[in-house]
Amino acid sequence: MSQDIQVFEDSQQTIEPKKKSPGIRPVLRTLQRRVILIIGTAGITTLVGFPLMGGEAPTVYKGNFQLLVEPATSEQQLADPLTLTRSEGQPSDKFFSLDYPTQIRILTSPEILNNITKQIQVRYPKFKVEDLTDKLELERVSNGSSIRDQTKILEVSYKGKDTDQVLFVLQKTAEKYLKYSLDERKTRISQGVEFIDEQLPLLQKRVAEDRGKLQKIQQQYELLDPMARGQTLYDQIRTLETQSQEAERQLQELRALYQHLQTQLSFSPDEAVAASALSESPFRKQILDALMTVETQIAIQSATFSANSPEVQQLKEQQANLLKLLEQENQKILGENASKVQNNSSVMAFQTSIRQKLIGQLVDTDSQIKSLEVRLKGLNNALNTLTQQAQLFPGVAREYNEIQQQLDLTNKRLNLFLDEREKLRIEAAQTNIPWEIISKPRILYDSNGIPIGAEPESPVKNLIITLGGGIVLGIGLSILLERLRNIFYTKQDIEDMISFPLLGEIPRHNNFPIASHLPLENNLSPSGLTKSRIRALEKMTQFLNAFDNAYANLRFLYADSLIRSIGICSAESKDGKSTIALHLAQTMAHMGQQVLLVDANLRYPQLHTVLGVSNQKGLSDLLTEKATPNAVIQRTSLSENLFILTAGVPYANTFKLLASDQMRHVVESLQETYDLVIYDTPELHEYNDAIFLAEYLDGLILVTAIHKTHKTVFRKILDKLDTYRMPCIGVIANHLQLNSSITYPFYLTQSLNSAESVLVNDSVISNQYKS
Secondary structure, X not given: OHHHHHHHHXXXXXXXXXXXXXXXXXXXXXXHHOHHHHHHHHHHHHHHHHHHHOOOOXXXXXXXXXXXXXXXXXXXXXXXXXXXXXXXXOOOHHHXXXXXXXXXXHHOOHHHHHHHHHHHOOOOOOOOHHHHHHHEEEEEEEOOOOXXXXXXXXXXXXXEOOHHHHHHHHHHHHHHHHHHHHHHHHHHHHHHHHHHHHHHHHXXXXXXXXXXXXXXXXXXXXXXXXHHHHHHXXXXXXXXXHHHHHHHHHHHXXXXXXXXXXXXXXXXHHHHHHHHHHHHOHHHHHHHHHHHHHHHHHHHHHHHOOOOOHHHHHHHHHHHHHHHHHHHHHHHHHHHHHHHHOOOHHHHOOOOHHHHHHHHHHHHHHHHHHHHHHHHHHHHHHHHHHHHHHHHHHHHHHHHHHHHHHHHHXXXXXXHHHHHHHHHXXXXXXXXXXXXXXXXXXXXXXXXXXXXXXXXXXXXXXXXXXXXXXXXXXXXXXXXXXXXXXXXXOHXXXXXXXXXXXXXXXXXXXXXXXXXXXXXXXXXXXXXXXHHHHHHHHHHHHHHHHHHHHHHHHHHHOOOOOOOEEEEEEOOXXXXXXXXXXXXXXXXXXXXXXXXXXXXXXXXXXXXXXXXXXXXXXXXXXXXXXXXXXXXXXXXXXXOOEEEEOOOOOOOOHHHHHOOHHHHHHHHHHHHHOOEEEEEOOOOOOOOHHHHHHOOOOEEEEEEEOOOOXXXXXXXXXXXXXXXOOOEEEEEXXXXXXXXXXXXXXXXHHHHHOHHHOOOOHHHHHHHHHO
């Protein structure tokens, strides 16, 4: 079964259309339904309101004056303080351009109009600001339709019933506008000066702070010009790097020469100095020569005499004395270094002139190496110091430049503010009024000296106003009434709210028999087919055909899904779900399917009463395992393919039974036995029984009653089904109005004209209504 449900869910996802916004269609349907209310409200409002607004209006007089609000000539521009302060003495139109729409809005603002009204109320106490707001008009005078034809003149007009009052209003308005132009300029200038005076101390303080920061950086890093200092620093680094590299090269060459000389002489520098000193001593050379002579004589005497002979012994004593004298001379020459070099026989030996030169080179090379090492160390130390400075310098220079830029900008703003303050002071010294009246307040007169009055307003306007107000009121009442009633009126109202198919449209009925085709067989003679009888047959035909259509929609919309069990539920009670479940089951049974109708409303079962069957045992006995399906399922008299499983004994906590594993087992068992199982469930608004049961079913069908089911309740039920992810496959609209344009059967039409001319066959009638 789980696989079947999965197939159904997949199919449902493919056929469900996306919910579209209904737009204004519900409103239009509301207006169509309430058209009588709207027309009635509009009529009553017009009848009551038009006389109150009616009557011929008195003559209205109109006056005006004109203001020049910008300089019109070059002389006027030169005389304007803006020319001196803003354009350096050269008049320019851009300094005198005015935003006319904004200026007109300001001149008609409540603040200015209230001030004018107070002055007018000195002579006319009953004058209100509303009179000025409604009747005072300002517009820019234009000589044509293009922008170039627009002038720099504002025309102010006012209309009223009293010419003296109109003229007085225009005079006070002109005075206020002229005063406004001067006050506005002075106020603007004073506000500008005040703003500048507030900003100057802040700017001066910022300049002082930036200068202090620059001075601190200059003292800390000896930095006057970051660019020059940086260039000098990097030049010094490059010079030191070059010198260091040259010293390193020379040092490597000297070390190579030193290594070569040391290899040839096998001397250290100290040993080389000692060997050179010993070889250059003349007295030591004499001792060595005498020692060589004695050693030669000893060799000669040893060849003739024995070692103990007096001659040999005497020579050996001379040799020992000479060696002792040589040792003393060596000590004298070497001094403290004698102990360091005595172990090296090469040092004590006589050095030839070539070795003496090599020794001299070795000593000089050693001295140069030590000198270069000292120099290189100094260069590296200086280079490291400059490198550290170079690493810090970009940050210092950047900080210096940023402060300098900020200082320059602040100084520029400070100078700008100082210059602006001087300009504003020059402008404040001007006392002339910027605007000029070129046409004084006046009332238009004809050639006879009689004021020209504007034509009174047409009564048609009042009629349109009252009628339009009534229509708007009627529309508002219609929408309010719809919201208060909060019910569905048409199937379109339901379709606007749902996202799944509308499976059926069931017309309103008057307790039709369940086997609706059976009573027809009792009276089929032409004389019995009266108009009332035909009307009853018409209603019954529509009622039965509606279930045929619902079955067709269910079958073909879900042709690819295996639906074996359906729950029929409703949002509220008395929406007709039990009747829908019974007739839908009967229709499917007539189609040849084995259908089981289950009364799952364990709280208030009804189907057994309608069908006239026993309810001693039923679904509750299956769920409590007190009976088997064969023992409680009954065959109905409506069709040999329709079976009924009543609810059985009512239970209080029915949701526990419907949510149990036994319920799942019962659903699966019944699906294996019957082609389709239809469950009649309690309403969803009060109980959650259908929610628990729907978990085991292939789908739910919602029944909604026109003119009965509340929209808000239905919306909550849809949200609940969406929250619990219940498989709702469609909605059936119940209690629709019957269609009066149904086509009658041929024999019914003929019976109305001539009952004797129609012969009706029993089997034909029976088959006609069975289908």
